[in-house]
Amino acid sequence: MERKYITVKEAAKYLGVSPLTLRNWDKLGKLAAYRHPINNYRVYRLDQLELFLQSIESPGLRKTHANTAKKIHIRMEED
Numbered sequence: 001m002e003r004k005y006i007t008v009k010e011a012a013k014y015l016g017v018s019p020l021t022l023r024n025w026d027k028l029g030k031l032a033a034y035r036h037p038i039n040n041y042r043v044y045r046l047d048q049l050e051l052f053l054q055s056i057e058s059p060g061l062r063k064t065h066a067n068t069a070k071k072i073h074i075r076m077e078e079d
Contacts, residue, residue, distance in 0.1 A: 003045055003046075003047065004045065005034065005043040005044065005045055005046070006046055006049075007041070007044075008022055008023065008033070008042050008043075008044070010044075011044040011049055014046075014049055015049060015052075015053065022042070026042060031044075031048075031052055
């Protein structure tokens with residue numbers, strides 16, 4: 001099974017957040033990125049993004065349309 005990798009920009013659009021948010025999540029360890037072996041750019045596995053979405057979606061939230069924006073609730077930890 002071939003794994004599908006997508007860019008930061010594509011992943012941000014998929015999750016409904018900014019690319020900077022994804023970079024911050026990577027730095028904080030909330031959503032780890034892989035690194036492209038040639039250029040060292042961040043890339044994300046599509047299956048990992050799907051699992052991440054499932055882990056943060058509330059049980060009552062269901063997809064009603066393929067292009068529907070996804071609501072993401074982020075809990076910020078205090079120092």
